[in-house]
Amino acid sequence: MSTNQNLLNDVEEVLLMGPGPSSVHDSVYRAMSVSTLGHLDPYFIRIMDAVKVQLQQVFKTQNKLTLPMSGTGSAGMETSFVNFIEKGDPVLILINGVFGMRQKDVAERLGAEVDSLEFEWGTPVIVDRVKDRLDNREYKIVSMVHAETSTGVANPVQEVGKLVKESDALFLVDAVTSLGGMMVDVDKWDIDIIYSGTQKCLSCPPGISPVSVSKRAVEALTSRKSKVPNWYLDLSMIVKYWEGQKRAYHHTAPINMIYALHQSLYNLLEEGLEPAFVRHQKNHEILVEGLEDLGLQLFVDPSCRLPMLNAVVVPDGVYEAEVRSRLRDEFKIEIGAGLGPMAGKVWRIGLMGETCRPESVDRILDALKKIL
Amino acid sequence: MSTNQNLLNDVEEVLLMGPGPSSVHDSVYRAMSVSTLGHLDPYFIRIMDAVKVQLQQVFKTQNKLTLPMSGTGSAGMETSFVNFIEKGDPVLILINGVFGMRQKDVAERLGAEVDSLEFEWGTPVIVDRVKDRLDNREYKIVSMVHAETSTGVANPVQEVGKLVKESDALFLVDAVTSLGGMMVDVDKWDIDIIYSGTQKCLSCPPGISPVSVSKRAVEALTSRKSKVPNWYLDLSMIVKYWEGQKRAYHHTAPINMIYALHQSLYNLLEEGLEPAFVRHQKNHEILVEGLEDLGLQLFVDPSCRLPMLNAVVVPDGVYEAEVRSRLRDEFKIEIGAGLGPMAGKVWRIGLMGETCRPESVDRILDALKKIL
Numbered sequence: 001m002s003t004n005q006n007l008l009n010d011v012e013e014v015l016l017m018g019p020g021p022s023s024v025h026d027s028v029y030r031a032m033s034v035s036t037l038g039h040l041d042p043y044f045i046r047i048m049d050a051v052k053v054q055l056q057q058v059f060k061t062q063n064k065l066t067l068p069m070s071g072t073g074s075a076g077m078e079t080s081f082v083n084f085i086e087k088g089d090p091v092l093i094l095i096n097g098v099f100g101m102r103q104k105d106v107a108e109r110l111g112a113e114v115d116s117l118e119f120e121w122g123t124p125v126i127v128d129r130v131k132d133r134l135d136n137r138e139y140k141i142v143s144m145v146h147a148e149t150s151t152g153v154a155n156p157v158q159e160v161g162k163l164v165k166e167s168d169a170l171f172l173v174d175a176v177t178s179l180g181g182m183m184v185d186v187d188k189w190d191i192d193i194i195y196s197g198t199q200k201c202l203s204c205p206p207g208i209s210p211v212s213v214s215k216r217a218v219e220a221l222t223s224r225k226s227k228v229p230n231w232y233l234d235l236s237m238i239v240k241y242w243e244g245q246k247r248a249y250h251h252t253a254p255i256n257m258i259y260a261l262h263q264s265l266y267n268l269l270e271e272g273l274e275p276a277f278v279r280h281q282k283n284h285e286i287l288v289e290g291l292e293d294l295g296l297q298l299f300v301d302p303s304c305r306l307p308m309l310n311a312v313v314v315p316d317g318v319y320e321a322e323v324r325s326r327l328r329d330e331f332k333i334e335i336g337a338g339l340g341p342m343a344g345k346v347w348r349i350g351l352m353g354e355t356c357r358p359e360s361v362d363r364i365l366d367a368l369k370k371i372l
Numbered sequence: 373m374s375t376n377q378n379l380l381n382d383v384e385e386v387l388l389m390g391p392g393p394s395s396v397h398d399s400v401y402r403a404m405s406v407s408t409l410g411h412l413d414p415y416f417i418r419i420m421d422a423v424k425v426q427l428q429q430v431f432k433t434q435n436k437l438t439l440p441m442s443g444t445g446s447a448g449m450e451t452s453f454v455n456f457i458e459k460g461d462p463v464l465i466l467i468n469g470v471f472g473m474r475q476k477d478v479a480e481r482l483g484a485e486v487d488s489l490e491f492e493w494g495t496p497v498i499v500d501r502v503k504d505r506l507d508n509r510e511y512k513i514v515s516m517v518h519a520e521t522s523t524g525v526a527n528p529v530q531e532v533g534k535l536v537k538e539s540d541a542l543f544l545v546d547a548v549t550s551l552g553g554m555m556v557d558v559d560k561w562d563i564d565i566i567y568s569g570t571q572k573c574l575s576c577p578p579g580i581s582p583v584s585v586s587k588r589a590v591e592a593l594t595s596r597k598s599k600v601p602n603w604y605l606d607l608s609m610i611v612k613y614w615e616g617q618k619r620a621y622h623h624t625a626p627i628n629m630i631y632a633l634h635q636s637l638y639n640l641l642e643e644g645l646e647p648a649f650v651r652h653q654k655n656h657e658i659l660v661e662g663l664e665d666l667g668l669q670l671f672v673d674p675s676c677r678l679p680m681l682n683a684v685v686v687p688d689g690v691y692e693a694e695v696r697s698r699l700r701d702e703f704k705i706e707i708g709a710g711l712g713p714m715a716g717k718v719w720r721i722g723l724m725g726e727t728c729r730p731e732s733v734d735r736i737l738d739a740l741k742k743i744l
Binding site for chain 2: 016029033035102252253259263
């Protein structure tokens with residue numbers, strides 16, 4: 001007797017307004033189901049090359065080493081640390097949320113000597129405190145999160161980049177949530193190592209992680225004393241598959257996910273980066289106005305709010321999980337809960353990529369009005 | 373001016389007869405494009421639970437810790453080592469091809485004290501030599517590859533498992549190419565840690581890696597002295613997302629890839645494991661007969677040939693790359709080249725999963741006849 005069950009027929013279409021994944025455009029779903037090619041097929045290699053160029057455009061970089069890693073955004077994070085850290089390396093992490101803490105955990109596991117600067121959650125990294133620290137100690141890597149998805153805060157990456165440039169450190173940035181929804185300017189901001197995800201403002205299903213690495217960081221990689229302690233994510237081997245005339249097999253790339261990324265980057269570049277940023281900002285403002293009309297408060301000060309991730313304070317006496325449940329069940333809308341110490345205190349409403357449309361804002365405001 | 377290019381419209385349908393990816397069933401393509409749900413959505417969690425049960429059936433195991441990792445097969449390999457190795461741990465690796473060598477590289481990077489036993493490529497692991505070694509030294513892990521994709525050899529996993537069981541070591545097996553195409557019996561063969569890929573006999577596009585871990589191995593994991601030096605693949609955290617009543621976010625799972633895996637496992641279980649193994653064996657035999665009729669020779673002795681991966685000796689005077697090129701261009705068939713020291717010496721013809729049909733055998737034989 002078979003207990004074999006196929007659950008896919010009953011998947012409902014949900015408006016994804018959480019902290020990611022975001023809703024996916026039909027063209028990207030179609031891309032996912034284009035015939036699988038071999039990972040060394042000459043035509044697939046053309047697609048890989050096109051994706052690299054697209055990523056350079058979206059990251060605003062000339063970095064040759066710009067490619068999607070075969071894992072979700074957190075694999076990009078792991079890549080960004082494991083390739084550049086050797087045991088005992090001094091690393092400074094700027095922390096004002098879950099994703100900064102995560103970077104610290106990653107770096108420590110790899111044997112780095114981690115220093116951290118912590119800032120109040122819901123407020124941005126304070127540049128002067130970073131300056132003080134950098135004036136007093138040398139680091140191999142200084143790392144921070146651009147869009148802190150756990151709180152909805154935009155951190156001053158460009159300003160910190162200027163400080164790091166004056167030191168010898170490599171500047172490492174998490175752009176998982178920011179890329180495609182707000183300005184990320186790798187070359188101008190002197191970022192050496194950056195990673196992102198696909199399921200946020202790129203609106204591609206989760207599964208791969210764009211990364212870009214500067215020439216300086218590549219030099220640090222090639223002058224390592226020890227092998228990268230992670231075979232799967234070793235960029236020095238992976239580039240031999242992603243670059244050059246003769247491609248060397250490393251691992252089998254996630255072909256159809258790369259199709260999907262190609263399509264989603266195509267869509268974004270057709271719209272244009274600036275127009276996409278304006279769209280994110282505009283819908284964010286309409287959402288905030290509507291939330292305030294409902295008597296709700298944003299967790300973060302307007303001066304440093306992310307456009308694509310809105311942390312909303314749960315009003316006193318409201319059971320936050322029930323609201324999310326009703327949104328999902330009655331209105332087919334997903335929003336996010338608070339993460340870590342923010343659990344129970346905020347909802348996180350995403351306006352990322354394809355989700356970031358006036359219709360989405362209308363739907364969530366209408367639903368919240370009915371529920372609250 | 374935009375140089376934005378969309379290359380997906382011109383992807384040709386290629387019959388994938390290389391060492392993977394294999395051809396994908398339409399139902400799996402459709403599954404990939406089912407609406408993306410949130411990674412904590414209650415319905416998605418039901419799908420995750422179903423996938424775990426499906427994987428237990430396919431691996432033939434009761435192991436509670438059985439789940440797909442968010443990366444390709446090599447991420448499963450990395451997972452299988454990084455969670456169980458601490459610096460200085462003695463590890464024995466049995467090597468008779470590229471994928472055994474890869475295991476050695478992975479284990480060494482993680483600081484294991486690696487011993488290896490090497491066997492001639494194209495021949496199987498010799499059980500008596502393993503016995504000798506195990507009689508003389510204790511290991512934390514003994515590791516081997518079931519289906520050595522670089523040579524087409526089936527290794528005696530069950531026999532080695534019996535020996536390892538008599539020692540205290542954990543038994544680690546690469547089942548990337550074997551799973552779904554030939555018997556893999558995790559519980560009966562006393563396998564403690566096993567990983568596979570999706571793009572071989574499961575005929576799901578590459579991107580995730582099924583793993584299964586025995587209770588003994590879980591105990592080894594929980595009694596580690598140091599944290600797993602890989603945040604992304606740390607099973608002790610990942611289980612909190614894949615198991616239990618309340619699911620804790622770790623990383624955003626590759627939702628649509630998990631849909632695809634669910635569908636491909638559904639397809640396999642509908643057919644039945646035994647019938648699928650018989651189909652692989654039968655088509656393999658027809659292929660071999662046809663190849664021999666064309667005057668071609670198999671690289672591996674019939675006693676240890678894999679059904680799903682056929683290494684064919686390139687005849688003298690034939691330029692192997694040109695044959696592959698013509699197959700791809702004129703006949704829309706992909707076959708694989710030799711890997712590592714086998715480069716130029718063999719072709720690798722895959723008969724994996726959906727590819728493993730009489731029509732595929734006819735097409736490749738017909739094409740080779742015309743070319744050679």
